Amino acid sequence: MTSLPRQTDGGRRKKLGLVIDLDICVGCHACAVNCKEWNDGGHSAPLTDQEPYGKDVSGVWFNRIHSYECGDGPTSRTVHFPKSCLHCETPACVTVCPTGASYKREEDGIVLVNADTCIGCKLCSWACPYGAREYDQSDGVMKKCTLCIDRIYNENLEEVDRVPACVSTCPVSARHFGDLGDPDSDVSHLVTERGGFDLMAELGYQPVNKYLPPRPRKDKSGATGTGDALTPLAELAAAGSDSAAGAKGFLGWVDRMLSA
């Protein structure tokens, strides 16, 4: 079985990841499309499709957007929920891998798959509770979000473009990229200020990626009539990311959606 990188003694570890703002994601799929486009020629290329022009199209996508109706009546709203690998700190997808093909990088925390040693047994996809692994039927290997390592370290690109393709293309800037191991980074500040949370924290995978909860909506009078399903959002934002354990309210709803 595959080992995780050593924890440094007291030293700060780099944790590159994404912060995704559910309040402003409009579900346009631009991030998913640009991810597919970039990674068709990138590190885990090509992202194959089966029957692309047939009735039952399926294919490999690193980033998928799910849209849900949340709440009832006039205070309900649609929440668009982008999902890709969360580059967990304690990912069972890595430790179950029998060949060492799945691994977590010590230098930046990115979780990758080596296609040369992957035997396509799919143990990692069974282990991932987020459905973030993508099996490539054509190549017989597992593929996944690489955080665009071929962009973020690419000195041939302008510095402003050295971010994952999904981040570079989001038209409403709902996606942010940075070092979540650095408490002074912009992404860490966002998480602190907006009550960013871990997806299904109770499972203990310690995802690096964080989600910012939707803000309560105001009605014409300026009141935030959020309805039962959305009422905990304000409390969540105020309470910070630790509140995910034993999730109720919005987080409980997210858990239920992902478990369905």
Ligand code: SF4
């Ligand atoms: S989200 Fe899934 S695939 Fe990604 S590191 Fe966590 S367990 Fe592994």
Ligand code: SF4
């Ligand atoms: S499918 Fe590949 S990466 Fe996943 S556990 Fe099997 S050998 Fe490892």
